[in-house]
Amino acid sequence: MTGKVPLTAQGAEKLREELRELKNVVRPRIIAAIATAREHGDLKENAEYHAAREQQSFAEGRIADLNGKLSNAQIIDITEIKPTGKVIFGVTVDLIEEETGKEVTYQIVGEDEADIKVGKISVTSPIARALIGKQEGDIAEVQAPGGVKEYEILEVKHI
Numbered sequence: 001m002t003g004k005v006p007l008t009a010q011g012a013e014k015l016r017e018e019l020r021e022l023k024n025v026v027r028p029r030i031i032a033a034i035a036t037a038r039e040h041g042d043l044k045e046n047a048e049y050h051a052a053r054e055q056q057s058f059a060e061g062r063i064a065d066l067n068g069k070l071s072n073a074q075i076i077d078i079t080e081i082k083p084t085g086k087v088i089f090g091v092t093v094d095l096i097e098e099e100t101g102k103e104v105t106y107q108i109v110g111e112d113e114a115d116i117k118v119g120k121i122s123v124t125s126p127i128a129r130a131l132i133g134k135q136e137g138d139i140a141e142v143q144a145p146g147g148v149k150e151y152e153i154l155e156v157k158h159i
Contacts, residue, residue: 003072008075008078033055090109110122130151136156
């Protein structure tokens with residue numbers, strides 16, 4: 001992986017918390033489970049041992065993945081950037097869909113943080129790409145599966 005991957009300060013902290021949990025809680029629990037299973041004798045037919053080894057493999061893979069993501073992250077704390085009304089990575093944007101009048105709020109975040117259920121959209125998503133660089137009052141045209149949707153940018157917040 002080349003280049004830095006953008007990540008909000010909150011997203012980076014969430015990844016660090018998961019990493020701490022895996023290293024300090026999950027890993028020791030798995031090691032103990034493997035030790036206990038080894039005490040039960042023949043490892044070839046020991047389902048507990050094989051299950052614990054599989055959990056260990058998954059946990060170690062996730063630890064490596066999180067370490068990689070954090071080492072390649074460009075952490076952006078949007079609260080430390082002077083608000084200009086312009087849509088940039090990390091901002092929270094209030095929008096109104098032109099056709100329906102429905103208001104929505106999204107925060108533009110890194111790919112690993114995106115969760116549409118809580119209003120966090122990936123910086124690489126079509127809607128975020130349409131919004132980046134625009135200002136409050138601008139109209140963003142988003143190529144959606146059902147055709148072009150237009151959103152007016154009501155407010156850009158650095159929260």
